[in-house]
Amino acid sequence: xxMVIQNPRYQVTQFxxxxxxxxxxxxxxxxxxxxxQKSSQAPKLLFHYYDKDFNNExxxxxxxxxxxxxxxxxxxDIRSPGLGDAAMYLCATSRVVQETQYFGPGTRLLVx
Amino acid sequence: GxxxxxxxxxxxxxxxxxxxxxxxxxxxxxxxxxxxxxxxxEGLQLLLKATKADDKGSNKGFEATYRKETTSFHLExxxxxxxxxxxxxxxxxxxxxxxxxxxxxxxxxxxx
Numbered sequence: 001x002x003m004v005i006q007n008p009r010y011q012v013t014q015f016x017x018x019x020x021x022x023x024x025x026x027x028x029x030x031x032x033x034x035x036x037q038k039s040s041q042a043p044k045l046l047f048h049y050y051d052k053d054f055n056n057e058x059x060x061x062x063x064x065x066x067x068x069x070x071x072x073x074x075x076x077d078i079r080s081p082g083l084g085d086a087a088m089y090l091c092a093t094s095r096v097v098q099e100t101q102y103f104g105p106g107t108r109l110l111v112x
Numbered sequence: 113g114x115x116x117x118x119x120x121x122x123x124x125x126x127x128x129x130x131x132x133x134x135x136x137x138x139x140x141x142x143x144x145x146x147x148x149x150x151x152x153x154e155g156l157q158l159l160l161k162a163t164k165a166d167d168k169g170s171n172k173g174f175e176a177t178y179r180k181e182t183t184s185f186h187l188e189x190x191x192x193x194x195x196x197x198x199x200x201x202x203x204x205x206x207x208x209x210x211x212x213x214x215x216x217x218x219x220x221x222x223x224x
Binding site: 041055 | 144146148153154155156157158161201205206207209210211212214215216217219
């Protein structure tokens with residue numbers, strides 16, 4: 001089945017230690033999104049890629065970076081995680097912008 | 113800007129009860145409307161969608177009708193099961209925007 005895959009499902013890191021979360025998709029969608037979701041809140045968009053074009057949200061901290069080496073993969077890099085960065089990180093894809101977004105299972109990040 | 117307002121929770125029901133979660137929106141033009149469901153510890157799953165006025169989305173016994181005159185997209189299910197316990201998010205995308213605007217989410221608990 002075509003899907004959005006996120007690895008790992010759970011990630012533990014130390015305060016200030018860089019961490020990378022990964023997302024892959026078999027849907028061949030042009031757009032990939034990264035969201036941050038804190039407990040009991042709606043997801044918050046961090047940035048998205050349309051093909052290779054990167055689009056950062058104005059309020060996304062500089063601590064968060066992303067890479068998309070090819071159509072299938074997209075990475076979220078947190079350069080120096082703080083305790084406030086502990087959250088669920090969701091990857092989503094859509095064929096084009098404005099069309100339905102399909103989400104992966106998420107990676108729950110714990111910062112010690 | 114675009115916004116979604118949905119019924120505050122939590123909502124607690126008995127099995128086989130009728131569920132309604134109200135959702136109203138503010139948007140320019142003709143947005144597409146979505147309901148996503150999030151089970152504990154999981155990512156968001158698309159439950160149903162509607163892309164134009166008077167469309168009815170349906171899936172797994174859930175239904176919602178796009179009502180432009182009342183700017184609403186209420187979610188209903190006639191007989192809930194324990195397995196329907198989850199957080200439900202109403203969301204929209206506008207014609208000229210890549211963003212998925214979410215409501216705050218409604219936590220539903222179904223008791224046997």
